[in-house]
Structure formats: C-alpha cells, structure tokens
Amino acid sequence: MITRDIDTFAAFAREASADFGPATARAAFLVAPDGFALAEQSAQDNAYMAEAAAFDASRASAQHRDLQRAISAVLPTICFAGDPVTPDALFPNNVFGTAAGRVVIGRMRHPVRQREATRADIRSFFREVLGRQEIDLSTQPHACELTGALVIDRARGLGFCGLSERCDEEGARLMHEALGLRATLLFELAPGEYHTNVVLAVLAGRAAVICPRGFADPAIPAAIADLYAPHAAVCDDAEHAAFVGNCIALSADTVWMSANAGVALSDAHRRQLAAAGFAVETVGLEAIEAAGGSLRCCIGEMY
Secondary structure (H helix, E strand, C coil), X not given: CEECCHHHHHXXXXXXXXXXXXXCCCEEEEECXXXXXXXXXXXXXXXXXXXXXXXXXXXXXXHHHHHHHHHCCCCCEEEECCCCCCCCCCCHHHCEEEECCXXXXXXXXXXXXXXXXXXXXXXXXXXXXXXXXXXXXXXXXXXXXXXXXXXXXXXXXXXXXXXXXXXXXXHHHHHHHHCCCCEEEEEEECCCCCCHHHCEEEECCCEEEECHHHECCCHHHHHHHHHHCCCEEECCHHHHHCCCCCCEEEECCEEEEEHHHHHHCCHHHHHHHHHCCCEEEEECCHHHXXXXXXXXXXXXXXX
C-alpha cells in the first residue's frame, strides 16, 4: 500500500506486526569526505549548507574517521574512498540502500550527485562480494534519493516518504517497490526542507524523533507521533536546527546523533529516549554539518 491518506496508513500501521525484518542494520558503510567542499548544485535546495568559506576539509576528514571509529564499536563499519569530483559522496545513504538480498541504487536530483551512482567499486561490493540483487533506479527520470527522502520502520516494513525536489511521487513508488515495503505514507515536506531524514527518525521500530516544522501539513507529524506514543520526541525549532532529527539507532539500545544535536537535545527528550531503552551517543561533526547533513546522512545501512 502506498497512500497519502494518513488515516488509512495509520490504521494499517497499528496492525502491522514487527516481523518484517531486523529493526536495525547488520553493518554500516561510509564514504570518505575526500574533496570535501561546497557543492553548488546541492546548495540550490539545501538551506542547511554553509557558505564555501566554512568548509574545512581536514577537520571534516578527521571527524569522519572519528565517526567510523565510534560506530564500529556497535556494528561492523567499512569506509570506501571518496572522490573529489563528488563532494557530497560522504552522504551515501541517498544513493545506495539495502534490503534483504538487495541493493538499490537511487536516482539523485543533481548531476553532481548522479555521478555517485556510477561507482563501480561500491556496486561490485554489493553485487559480487555480498551477492545482492541490484535494483538500479539511477537511470530513470524520477528523483528518488532513498533513505534521505524515505524514512523506514524496518521492523514493520513501513515507509514515511517526504516529497520535494529530491523525490517525486513516482520516485516514491519505485523505492517502495524496490525495498518491498508493506506500506508507505506520502506527504509534502515544508518549503525549504530537502530530505525527510532531517526532520524524522524512526528508532528500531519503537520510537520516533519528529521535527514538526519540517512538514507542510501539521497533521502528518501529529499522526506519526501518535503511532509511536509514548516514545515520540517532538522537537522544538532549536533541536530541529541542530539536526536532532537526523539521528539513527544502530543497535537495540543506542541512538546516535552529532555532538551539536546532543547539546540541543532537551533533558525531557533525553529521558524520553531512555524510557524507550536508548542511550544517546554523540560524535563531533561540526565540519561535516557545513555540508548540510549530519550523522544519519553519513551512514549507509546494510540489512
């Protein structure tokens, strides 16, 4: 089922069993920020990006290594080399997504990011080394920036897809089918928002972090919060701006976010996550956040 009707989706979601698959990834992959710099095409519709002068390639590289080292304590994490001609490649979850036995290649909006989908080494790793079926959406005309646009409850097979210039309705349908989801809710992001995973996280199928200002229709975040109540942290504007919504559960008991997000996270929301069984772990990513994404954007998940 793929629908814009929140009531229909919510009724289905409440009855969906948590038996679709593992709630968190088995492993993770990163792409190094080699050539880290302002990607002017991406800046056209990413209001979170800083000016070119704020980009510090050396610091971004060091923080990216810190990120790999930190999350490797929770699950196996590999890192592919970057490429200076693809300055946004450190956000690989937009281009490469996985489900059981499959790897999906997304279709990026901007040409500078479309280059990332041609990476023969990453494709070969999934196809030849891991033996996964490749589903290539990169050559069709509809933008579908995978788990940037589509937040997934992996335990229940539910998708939450925000439509913007980075993902249209047909792109959402293609992702829904490629990932074999049970149900996907479509909704418009608020003007100025580019990816759903900046304003929504579903954590191991049992909690949600929601930034209501990122949704065009306030009924949508309210309904999502109701689905995950009492473990729905509804963020204020300061938390939203600090990328609290761009967090990820990498195990049943940890949620990861940037150090800036950790500082902005309210005590009440920290207690709420603790009540859901999550300890909050943070990594300093200030340099990387200049590129308009944060911790979750850096992590490709292997299911």
